[in-house]
Amino acid sequence: EVRLLESGGGLVQPGGSLRLSCAASGFTFGRYGMSWVRQAPGKGLEWVSTFSGLSFDTHYADSVKGRFTVSRDSSENTLYLQMNSLRAEDTAVYYCAKDFVSGDSHSFDSWGQGTLVSVSS
Amino acid sequence: EIVLTQSPATLSLSPGERVTLSCRASQSVSSYLAWYQQKPGQAPRLLIYDASNRATGIPARFSGSGSGTDFTLTISSLEPEDFAVYYCQQREKWPLTFGGGTKVEIK
Numbered sequence: 001e002v003r004l005l006e007s008g009g010g011l012v013q014p015g016g017s018l019r020l021s022c023a024a025s026g027f028t029f030g031r032y033g034m035s036w037v038r039q040a041p042g043k044g045l046e047w048v049s050t051f052s053g054l055s056f057d058t059h060y061a062d063s064v065k066g067r068f069t070v071s072r073d074s075s076e077n078t079l080y081l082q083m084n085s086l087r088a089e090d091t092a093v094y095y096c097a098k099d100f101v102s103g104d105s106h107s108f109d110s111w112g113q114g115t116l117v118s119v120s121s
Numbered sequence: 122e123i124v125l126t127q128s129p130a131t132l133s134l135s136p137g138e139r140v141t142l143s144c145r146a147s148q149s150v151s152s153y154l155a156w157y158q159q160k161p162g163q164a165p166r167l168l169i170y171d172a173s174n175r176a177t178g179i180p181a182r183f184s185g186s187g188s189g190t191d192f193t194l195t196i197s198s199l200e201p202e203d204f205a206v207y208y209c210q211q212r213e214k215w216p217l218t219f220g221g222g223t224k225v226e227i228k
Contacts, residue, residue, distance in 0.1 A: 035217075037165075045157075046219065047219065050217070059216070060216075062122075095164055095165075100176065105170075105212065107167065107212050108157075111164035111165055
């Protein structure tokens with residue numbers, strides 16, 4: 001059974017930093033692209049970042065480029081999102097999500113439960 | 122950026138009714154479109170990938186169609202558990218984008 005468990009969310013002041021983690025199990029982690037998707041309170045889904053499964057390429061939404069960094073540790077089966085220079089508009093539930101087929105497919109068949117990031121003074 | 126426009130924003134329906142949801146892309150996404158269902162307090166669930174393929178475990182009452190810029194998600198007969206928000210998502214080009222969602226509510 002695929003499991004994705006996010007952690008690291010919390011309350012942070014504007015300009016601060018947080019690192020989110022997503023612990024994965026139940027599949028061969030290194031073969032799949034993994035992404036972060038967020039959802040602001042009462043709003044829709046917004047793609048944030050992807051770590052590609054085959055190429056080790058990373059991709060970012062313009063809204064976070066230069067501030068957020070996605071990485072993964074295949075030995076620990078964990079995906080990370082380092083978030084710097086946080087803004088109020090980054091407030092959201094952050095989900096990690098797994099590609100639906102190995103390689104790079106970039107639609108998501110498994111999601112974590114989400115971790116809430118609140119940016120406020 | 123490819124913009125996905127979903128319509129209508131809200132649908133008020135009764136159990137047993139047939140539902141058709143629309144997703145229109147600002148440029149062609151070929152068949153690289155997925156549909157998700159999200160219930161309050163839950164993560165999204167993949168229903169359809171690549172326009173017309175049901176994901177594992179998804180009931181046959183859910184079907185997807187379309188290509189290029191116009192896509193449809195159909196629920197043949199609404200079950201009580203189908204009342205939720207539905208999102209489309211394209212994977213044709215970076216950045217990946219989602220539609221704004223359609224809420225299917227109980228009439």
